[in-house]
Amino acid sequence: MTSIIIRILLLAFILWLVRRLLGKILAPAKQPGATDDRADIQNSMVKDPVCGMYMDSRLAIRLDSRKEAYYFCSEECKNKYLGNAGRGTGAGSHPPV
């Protein structure tokens, strides 16, 4: 009669071993590849200093200054930025229509 109990225990042990082995095999499948892709997208994202919009640097209008490059969502924002820079503080300036 004890042989049945030993068999059951042995079967349970084998099942536990198989689960452990499967867990070890399946664990490396979770690769951090998705997070790397997200980082690439964030790196290519640039901020419009005028309206504060984020966009892809490849789609943005680029303006190179002496120190760094600025990106704008549209010609309107670029002109606004250039207008404010030319007028100094830009306080009380008329918005371009």
Ligand SMILES: [Zn+2]
């Ligand atoms: Zn803009």
